[in-house]
Amino acid sequence: xxxxxxxxxxxxxxxxxxxxxxNYVPKKLAxxxxxxxxxxxxxxxxxxxxxxxxxxxxxxxxxxVFGLEQRGAQQEVVVPTSQGRIVADWRIPEIDxxxxxxxxxxxxxxxxxxxxxQMRGYGERLxxxxxxVLITRASADKDLxxxxxxxxxxxxxxxPGRFIxxxxxxxxxxxxxxxxxxxxxxxxxxQVQQSLGKVAEKEARAADRSLAxxxxxxxxLRQVQDxxxxxxxxxxxxxxxxxxxxxxxxxxxxxxxxxxxxxxIAELGQGFHHNKAVEKTLEHQTQERHAERMDPAHQxxxxxxxxxxxLLVTQTNAAIEEINxxxxxxxxxxxxxxxxQHLALGNALGAIQASEMALLKDISQGIGEQxxxxxxxxxxxxxxxxxxxxxxxxIGAEAAAEEQRRAEEKALQEKAREQEAKAQEAREQAAxxxxxxxxxxxxxxxxxxxxAIMELVNQGRPAPGVPLPGAPELAPEVTRGGRAAELERTxxxxxxxxxx
Numbered sequence: 283x284x285x286x287x288x289x290x291x292x293x294x295x296x297x298x299x300x301x302x303x304x305n306y307v308p309k310k311l312a313x314x315x316x317x318x319x320x321x322x323x324x325x326x327x328x329x330x331x332x333x334x335x336x337x338x339x340x341x342x343x344x345x346x347v348f349g350l351e352q353r354g355a356q357q358e359v360v361v362p363t364s365q366g367r368i369v370a371d372w373r374i375p376e377i378d379x380x381x382x383x384x385x386x387x388x389x390x391x392x393x394x395x396x397x398x399x400q401m402r403g404y405g406e407r408l409x410x411x412x413x414x415v416l417i418t419r420a421s422a423d424k425d426l427x428x429x430x431x432x433x434x435x436x437x438x439x440x441x442p443g444r445f446i447x448x449x450x451x452x453x454x455x456x457x458x459x460x461x462x463x464x465x466x467x468x469x470x471x472x473q474v475q476q477s478l479g480k481v482a483e484k485e486a487r488a489a490d491r492s493l494a495x496x497x498x499x500x501x502x503l504r505q506v507q508d509x510x511x512x513x514x515x516x517x518x519x520x521x522x523x524x525x526x527x528x529x530x531x532x533x534x535x536x537x538x539x540x541x542x543x544x545x546x547i548a549e550l551g552q553g554f555h556h557n558k559a560v561e562k563t564l565e566h567q568t569q570e571r572h573a574e575r576m577d578p579a580h581q582x583x584x585x586x587x588x589x590x591x592x593l594l595v596t597q598t599n600a601a602i603e604e605i606n607x608x609x610x611x612x613x614x615x616x617x618x619x620x621x622x623q624h625l626a627l628g629n630a631l632g633a634i635q636a637s638e639m640a641l642l643k644d645i646s647q648g649i650g651e652q653x654x655x656x657x658x659x660x661x662x663x664x665x666x667x668x669x670x671x672x673x674x675x676x677i678g679a680e681a682a683a684e685e686q687r688r689a690e691e692k693a694l695q696e697k698a699r700e701q702e703a704k705a706q707e708a709r710e711q712a713a714x715x716x717x718x719x720x721x722x723x724x725x726x727x728x729x730x731x732x733x734a735i736m737e738l739v740n741q742g743r744p745a746p747g748v749p750l751p752g753a754p755e756l757a758p759e760v761t762r763g764g765r766a767a768e769l770e771r772t773x774x775x776x777x778x779x780x781x782x
Contacts, residue, residue: 289321301327333390335466336459340389341371342469343462344417348530349537350374350385363403376412381444383413389459390419394427401433408441420449420520442629451520454527457498495531499578502528506585518593521586528579529641535575539568569647576644583641590634591670598627598673605680617684624678631670635663708744716740 291299302323310317318326345351350372359373361384372385384407386400404414416434418426426434437445450458502524509516543564601623608615642659646652664671719740723733 289319291320294320294324337387337389337392339459339462339466340419340455341387341462342465343458343460344385344387345372346461346465347458347527347534349534352537355383355385361403361407363406365399365403365406368400368403381412382407383415385415385417388416388418388422388426389455390422391425394430397427397430398433401430401437404445405433405437408437408445413444414441414446416445416447418447418449419455420451420523421455423449442626443633448523448526449519450523450527453498453502454524457527457531495528495535496575496578498531499528499576499582503578503582506582515589518586518589521582521589525579525583525586528576528582529644532572532576532579536568536572539571540565543568573645573647580641580645583637587634587638590630591667594627594630594634595670595673597623598670598677601627601677602673605677614687615680615684617681617688620677620681620684624674624681627674627677631667631674635667638663708749712744715746716743 291303294302302320306323307317317323341357345355345357353374354377355372355374357372359370360367361370361373370384371387374380374383374385376382384404386404404416408414414437423431434447438447506516506521543561547561547564601620605615605620639656639660643652643656646655716737720733720737723736728736
C-alpha cells in the first residue's frame with residue numbers, strides 16, 4: 283500500500299504541527315498507545331473542537347437565557363468533592379438564606395467516567411444542602427452512561443426540589459444554542475481584537491432586544507393545538523421545559539426593555555420631573571408590550587397546570603385504588619411506598635399551585651388592587667383543588683393508620699415475648715421444685731411407689747408463689763406441709779362452741 287504524502291506533519295499548520303509533535307505524540311507514546319496519523323489527529327481534533335464549542339455555546343446560552351450573571355452566577359467554578367475536583371458550569375454562591383446552586387449543562391456526548399464522577403460529586407453537594415440543576419439536550423439523554431443515569435434518577439428521588447433536571451427539546455435547544463453562539467462569538471472576538479469585540483457586543487445587544495419570546499410561544503402553542511387535534515398531547519415534561527424557558531426569556535426581555543428605556547431617557551437631556559413623567563409612561567407601555575408578548579406563554583402555562591393536575595388526579599386515584607385492593611385481599615398496605623406517594627403527590631400539588639400563583643402575579647402587574655385580586659385567585663385555586671387535596675390527605679391518613687397499626691402490633695409482640703420469657707422461667711422453677719419434692723420424700727424414706735404417685739400428683743404444678751400459665755393451682759396442703767398439717771391448722775382456726 284502506497285503511503286499518502288499529504289498525511290505528514292509537514293503539511294500541518296505551524297501551530298498544529300507543534301501541538302501534534304510536541305504534545306500529542308509524546309503523551310500517546312508515554313501511555314503505550316499508537317498515535318493517530320496527522321490527518322487522523324487533525325480530523326479528531328476538529329471534531330473535539332466542534333463538540334467543545336457546542337458545549338460551551340450551550341453553557342453560555344443557558345447563562346444568557348436564564349440571566350444567570352444577573353443573579354450573581356460565576357462560570358466554571360471548581361467545586362471540591364471526595365471524588366476530586368469537578369467544575370460546575372455555573373455556580374450561584376450562597377447569599378443570605380439562599381442555598382448555593384450548581385448548574386451543569388450537557389449538549390451532547392461526553393466522557394462517561396467524567397459524567398459519573400460529576401454526578402457523584404453533585405450528590406455530595408446535594409447532601410451538603412446545596413441545589414443542583416442539570417440542563418440537557420433531550421435527544422442527548424441516551425449519551426449519558428447507564429450508571430450516571432441511574433445515579434441521576436436516585437438523586438431526583440432523594441432530593442426533590444433541590445435536584446432539578448431540565449431537558450430542552452430541539453426547538454428550545456436551538457434557541458439556547460443560538461444565544462450561546464452569539465455570546466461565544468463575542469467572547470472569542472474580544473480575545474482576538476478589541477475592535478471586533480465592540481462589534482460583537484453590539485450584535486449581542488441587538489440579539490437581546492429580539493429574543494422573539496412571543497413568536498416562539500405562538501409557534502409552540504400552535505404545535506400543542508395541532509397535536510391535540512390529532513389526538514396526541516405533547517409530553518408534560520417537554521411542555522414544562524418550554525414554559526419555564528419562555529418565562530425566563532420573558533423576564534430577560536422585560537429587563538432589557540427597561541434598560542433601553544433608561545438609555546432613551548438619559549439621551550433626552552431633560553429635567554428630573556420631565557424624565558419622571560416619561561419614565562412612568564414608558565413603564566406602562568413596557569408592561570403592555572410584556573403582557574402581549576407573554577400571552578402565548580401564559581396560555582401554555584395554563585395548559586401545563588391543567589395537564590399536571592390531571593396527571594396528579596390519575597396518580598392519586600391509582601394510589602387509593604392500590605390501597606383498596608390491598609384491603610380487599612386482606613393484606614396490609616406497603617407503608618414506605620404509601621408514605622412516599624403521599625409526600626410526592628403533596629409536594630407536586632404545592633409546586634403547581636406556587637407556579638400558578640407566580641404566573642398570576644406576573645399577569646396582574648399594573649392592576650390597582652393586585653393584592654386583593656391575588657388573594658381571591660388563591661381562594662379559587664384552593665376550592666378547585668379541594669377534592670384532589672382530600673384524596674392526597676386520605677393517602678396520608680392511611681399511611682398514618684398503618685404506621686399506628688404496626689406500632690401496636692410490635693408492642694403486642696413485645697408483650698407476648700415478655701410473657702413467654704416469664705412462663706419459661708416459671709416452668710424451669712416448677713421443674714426444680716418438683717425434683718426437690720421428690721428428693722424430700724426420698725430423704726424421709728418414703729416407698730418408691732408413694733414417691734411415684736406424688737411425682738404424678740406434682741406433675742405440671744408450679745413452684746410455690748410462682749404462677750405457671752395453664753397449670754392447676756396448688757392446694758394449700760401441698761405448699762404448707764401436707765394434708766395432716768392443713769387439717770391441724772383448720773381445727774385451730776375453728777370457732778369454739780357457743781360462738782366465741
